[in-house]
Amino acid sequence: MRATANSEYGAADQVDAVRTADPLGADLACRDLVRMNQRADVAALVRGLRALLPELDRVARFTDDECLAAMRDLGMFLGSIKRHGTEPAEAVPEAVPVLAELGRRTGMVPRDTVLHYCVWNPDGVRRRTYTGDAQERVLQDSVRHVFPALRTALEGCDELARADPADARFAELVRMIDGHVAAMVESIDLVLGEVGPVFFARTLRPYFEEITFGGVTYLGPAAAQVPLWLVDEAVWLADDSGDYARFLHESVPYTLPRWRALHARWRGTSSAVTRLVRTVEEAGGVDRAGPGARAGADALVGLLRTLITFRGRHFRIARQAYREDVRLYAVGSGGASIDLLHQVLLLTRQNARMVRAVT
Incomplete structure (x- = not known):
């Protein structure tokens, strides 16, 4: 055994x-x-x-x-x-x-x-790095910092996927998820302040190239493998079938088995945004939809605002690192292009507007 x-x-x-x-x-x-x-x-x-x-x-x-x-x-x-x-x-x-x-x-x-x-x-002297540069350690630490909070957020998302938008528990879950997702903003601020785009693009990015064996190509370590996309899926993406959803299909194999199970459970279901908007519209207004509907909508707007803040800063970093006069590669190590990152930012804003509209 x-x-x-x-x-x-x-x-x-x-x-x-x-x-x-x-x-x-x-x-x-x-x-x-x-x-x-x-x-x-x-x-x-x-x-x-x-x-x-x-x-x-x-x-x-x-x-x-x-x-x-x-x-x-x-x-x-x-x-x-x-x-x-x-x-x-x-x-x-x-x-x-x-x-x-x-x-x-x-x-x-x-x-x-x-x-x-x-x-x-x-940690410490046993840390594995490619370059030994302090900026590489900062980049690693940014992911290490966010991992416990994101893991907790995903467990909250699992319950949120089953919650009634008109129930008070829905708003409680969204606020809890928002509090943990805020760690992503702290993480990206750390990178913005201490990791130069030229260092990432020209020194570190080449170590994250794909490798091929057995006739299959495997991507290298990538920011796209940090499963904030699973939060997106639970909150607004589950019932979407656009470019972002198709891109995430390629990221799923690089996650933990538990996270792959969450993706399989949520994919093709109604996201939290869709369920809340439908509940309000069917009731004829947010104040008729149940005692928790307005609180749920307000909480969703707050969570989407946090996601927008992170996505905006991530887009800013990526745009600097993948400028034509800086970059060595056209896309990130996870396969995402700058255009796709911008599209995700715009879609998140669009969903925030949808929720605000029903309130």
Whole structure:
């Protein structure tokens, strides 16, 4: 019988367990990674990846937390090798079955994601970075900071998806979600203040390139993998079928199993905005729709305003980093274009106007 994780993915004790774990004995190799990248020493990176690879029978004895930690550390070498122009699976083909087994064991894609790179990354001198630059640490910390709040917000969204807009509980849930989503604004402000767009575009972004093996291409760690889009889905996107919804279909595999289950449950249902607007219109007015309808509408406007604030600042950062005279890539590592980010901002504003209109 294989060992299992301490608790559900994303719980505080589980995050700590993965950060602490070093099943491949990779601490020293990951400290050397910065030097290898500075020298663009592909040969050393290939040797480093090959040296870290565990045998499959050893992987079978890993706990789930150790599997996540192993993928985190192998992923740092995958991204580094690809950044310097070599497809890692071609340079180290024996890595492919190990990556596939780690993905199978954890129920995730067979490469590292933004969660491996940021949330499950150790603290202090054990922190895994590509560049060693303080700006890279700030970017990682921005995701680490928001993860607990966003996880709680998503559990609130799960209840919200079943809540009656006319009931007082609906407004309570929306306000709770809003309070946690506000951490995203704090996070983006940290990035705006301390991470230069040129550093991100020219120094860091190349480490997040896609890799290909087994005939399948896997995206690198990306902001799009932080599941604020799941909040969008519960609040206003579930019954939409536009470009954003289609883009998110490609992001779903890079999330936790629990979050994929939420997406499957919500997709094609009526969002909170749709349900509230329908409830008010069918009742003939917000004050006829039930005692909680006006409070629910006001709370939704507040939550959408928070989402608009975040989306506006994210769009500003991305526009700076992907200017033609700065960028090395036309789209983000998650595949989103600047035009798509702008479209999401406009759609969120449109939904806020819809809710305000019924009140």
